[in-house]
Amino acid sequence: MTNRSIGLWCSRPPYGARHRAALVVILVTLAATGCAPEPVSPNIVMFDLDTLRADHLGAYGYPAPTSPRLDALASRGILMRYNYAQAGWTPPSQTSLMTSVYPTVHKVRSQGQMLDPSIPMLAEILRENGYATAGHSQLMGDSFARGFDEYVWRKGEWMDGPIDPDMPAAMQSMRDWATEQTKPFFLFFHSFQVHVPYAPLPEYAARFIGDYDGPLLDRILNRDLLAEINSGQLEVTPEDVAYLIAMCNAELAYVDEQIGQFLDWLDSSGLGENTIVVLVSDHGDEFGEHGALGRHGTLYNEVIRTPVIMAGPGIPEGRVFDQMSRNIDVAPTLLSLAGVPVPESFQGASLRPIWDGTETEGREVFSELAKAQVLIRGRYKFVLKGRHLFDLQEDPTEQNAVRRGAHRDKIREMETRIEALMMELNERAEYTEGSVFLSDEEMRQLRALGYVR
Ligand SMILES: [Zn+2]
Incomplete structure (x- = not known):
């Protein structure tokens, strides 16, 4: 394994008169240590659950048992209580998360729009700094695959029926891939499971359904259901609304269990000790606060308040921070923990000064x-x-x-x-390019999903 600062200095110390003092210090240090052992870079596993409201996780105070495993992750790491996404829907917000750049600057505003190649993405930066990288994601391939040695676009027909039926298979592939790596790795998992339609597996639905016996039972998989409700075409009762929210919660409980199984494997394989685990989301979902159900694409807090939970080496244990933070701060935090320099393009900043108490003010949030x-x-x-x-x-x-x-x-x-x-x-x-590129296959997918006509 390599470490970017100490590893390089061992083989290639700085030279030139102005570095002499530094060189003396390094030589003395190396004489004492024998230039070994090199610190080990941490692995990073990122779970990106599209459309996950922060306040539906137990660790954020939700009363129903939606997320026992993610809550346990928070209890051995940090939780940012007031974290915000930089946009209210997927393409701009996911791009900000992966680039630490605001939407105005990265210009990815819609599906299929390609990011300016001069703006580096997180996976790309980690790969350039010695990481093996793999993504198992429902985010469109070409747009988000940059920097991954292996990127599996789990397309699925997620607007009809069970949203993420191959999640267990993806988790298995991730385990297999991680086992094979000889370098530190970055493993990225993204799922649309908690996005509409709310289609939990029956055993998870049963845990949350209560005694609901209303008219939506037979219509939960109908892709037009929420549009009909939001337009007023279909009238719903408070019981119907509670049922819809319960079905979203049931989906979250399923994902939570899948993640929990992966974390169990991480620990039993011995990799857990040197692995940072992160939970993020690109935006939340509206549950009636402003007149709609299952809607995002606004900038209300139910949509832009997203979770940030991190645990692993270098991260304080069991701390909840009330200072405001932003999704653009996630990538610089991870790079800092990995000992990788942050590129000039980044507009967010590491959260570590908040954790160690040197930054007490909350950050300014722009979405x-x-x-x-x-x-x-x-x-x-x-x-x-x-x-x-x-x-x-x-x-x-x-x-x-x-x-x-x-x-x-x-x-x-x-x-x-x-x-x-x-x-x-x-x-x-003014210094970045906005461009659009869609492959025939991507266009076909987007049409099937109703995003493009
Ligand atoms: Zn999204």
Whole structure:
């Protein structure tokens, strides 16, 4: 195994007069250590559960038993309680997660849009720094495969019927692949399981269904069900809504169990000790807070508040942090833990200063969609369009914007800041390319899913 700082210095110490002092220190250190042993880079396993609301995990306070295994992971690592995604739907948000770059700058706004090759992705950076990389993902192949030695696009027909039927097979392939590696590895798993339609396996549905016996029982697999409800075409009762949410929870319980089995294997194989495990998501889902069910693509908190749980070497144990964080901070944190330098393109920052107590202020959160932008600072959330200000402390579900008269100064301050930030992002965006490329196969898939007409 290689380590990028100490390993290189052993074989190639810095030279030149200005490095002399450093060289002396290194030579003394090497004489004492004999240039060995090299520190071992940690493996990284990332579980990316598309459409997972942070607040539906037990570790985030959800009352139903949706996530005992992920809760256990949090209890031996860190949990960022107020973490936010940089966009409200998949392509821009997943790209931000993997690049640590805001959507305005990376320009991936829709399905099939390719990322500027000059912006490095997490897997690519790790591979260049000695990692073996593999992805088992339902994210579209060409767009997200960059940097993976092996990328399995688990396409599936996930809008009809069971969403991720080959999840156990993917987990098995991941175990097989990890076993074979001689280098540190980055293993990425992504699933649309908790995305609509809510189609849990019957044994998981049974755990959450309660005594519901209503009309949606026979329609849960119908891909138009939520559209009919959201348009008002189909009227639903509170019991029907509770049933839909319960079915989403049942799916989460299934994924949780699958992840738990993988973590058990990691420990029993002996790899667990040197492996960082991360849970992330690209956005949440709306469950009636703002008039729709199973909808995302907005910037309300039920959509942009996503989980970040991490455990493993270099990570504090059993700590919950209330400082705000962002999905763009995940990749720099992982690189920092792996001892890999962060590229200049990154716009997020490692979370480690928050963990070690040197950074006590929460970070500023900016999230965006093509025509909407929000800024969250402390207790306030500002929506640029309409200049609405929400006090998240008084009104955590953003039901009523505060009265303008009483908050004139705060509104002006937030507006000035969001405009400055957007100007900065737009300036940076002048140096990146936005391009669209879709293969015939990808177009066929997107049409089948209803994303492209
Ligand atoms: Zn998504």
